[in-house]
Amino acid sequence: MNKEKLIALIVMLSMALGTTHLFAEQVNSLRGHTPLDETVMTNTMKKVQNDREPIARDYIQQPPLIPHKTKGYKINKKFNKCLTCHSWANYKESGATKISQTHFSDRENNVLANIAPRRYFCTQCHVSQVDSKPLVENTFTPITTIQH
């Protein structure tokens, strides 16, 4: 075996190995590389941050974030736990932020006497926060005019 042939063989072998390695990388189930008979390690549960100062908005029209836990808060036809503090009737006593005036209008801009049904389900837009890193890198910067 001469020198060229040996080099060619080494190159081919390494390529073949490389491809199998590549395939192994590509074919990857959601379980990752963990064999079926082993338990996948999961990420630790993220904890909702409890009780902090109101969080500044990052852009105009952003629904303000919830700066406290809301576990067990129920919102149904009969009552809305959030409103027991955030309604106009209760915000002063509770020291909470009152709900926006915009929440009293229906989609035809008729102003109603109570919160509009379309704005009743707070957690559709307002959410609590966990202390976690962004899933993807991004270059977003909040607008400065509404920051304080």
Added chain:
Amino acid sequence: MNKIKQLLTNLWEVLKKPTAKYSLGTLLVGGFVAGIIFWGGFNTAMEMTNSEEFCISCHEMRENVYEEYKDTVHYSNRTGVRATCPDCHVPKEWTYKVIRKIKATNELYHKALGTIDTPEKFEAKRLHLARNVWKEMKATDSRECRNCHDFESMDYTEQGRRGMNQHQKGLDSGMTCIDCHKGIAHSLPAMYEVDPSTAVGN
């Protein structure tokens, strides 16, 4: 009627007559032992009705309030310390406990009547029932809450920003737990009758 009267008179005669057969010691010791047994028996029977198991043996409790309670912090929490039905709804002190148990005969009466035997009937009565409990807790200065939640041992600095302020303000002005903490263990009633600002519609 006369027969019963006769019977009672005879019984009274027997009870009045001093015994010639048993010594005073036997009677005393016997009476003492019987007293312990009856007293113990009474309390044991009462304690049997003082368990979650007993409470949810009625479907009215099991299917409505118990299910709601299972979602709350008094059932499931970090450390696994639980407050069961009687912890909040039956006083710990004996006298108050007996009074509560006597009042509970009204609940038996309504059980027999079937006042809340369907979810619909229960829902219709919920506000009324809730107000009964709120009124009682207000009247006792939330005594059953305070069996565990002792203000003296409450470290405000360990509390959240909001709780810290609210607790000091509330307790200083003579408010009690139930004034704010309504609906913490069970679903609130339809609030448009209590506070329309917390429900949809008007």
